[in-house]
Amino acid sequence: MYENAVPVFEMKNKLSFFLHKAESEGPVFISSRGRPEFVLQTIEDYEKLTNTAPKEKSLFERIQESRKEYGLEDDDFDFSEHLEKLRKEELLVSEREERYLKELLDEKSDLPS
Numbered sequence: 001m002y003e004n005a006v007p008v009f010e011m012k013n014k015l016s017f018f019l020h021k022a023e024s025e026g027p028v029f030i031s032s033r034g035r036p037e038f039v040l041q042t043i044e045d046y047e048k049l050t051n052t053a054p055k056e057k058s059l060f061e062r063i064q065e066s067r068k069e070y071g072l073e074d075d076d077f078d079f080s081e082h083l084e085k086l087r088k089e090e091l092l093v094s095e096r097e098e099r100y101l102k103e104l105l106d107e108k109s110d111l112p113s
Contacts, residue, residue, distance in 0.1 A: 004029070005029035005030060007030075008030055011030050018040060022041055026045065027045065
């Protein structure tokens with residue numbers, strides 16, 4: 001694995017080549033005094049390895065941030081109930097659409113071929 005480590009002086013002379021290589025082929029090992037000492041890798045690979053990739057914020061967190069931004073964090077509005085209501089309404093719309101599609105299919109099957 002480390003047999004193909006690139007000497008530091010070669011890395012210095014061909015940095016852009018090795019940057020592209022790390023991006024397309026994965027980590028590039030760099031040797032100093034004949035021993036592998038360093039690794040050149042993309043930030044994405046590093047974040048995966050160290051589990052430090054930024055996490056996507058939940059809808060709840062984004063709403064909280066918006067409320068703070070507009071100075072609404074202290075009011076009494078319970079948006080969790082509002083979100084639940086929206087989810088239920090969305091379900092009802094989906095159920096309505098499903099019934100409508102079933103009716104259309106039933107009407108189509110009643111037509112003579």
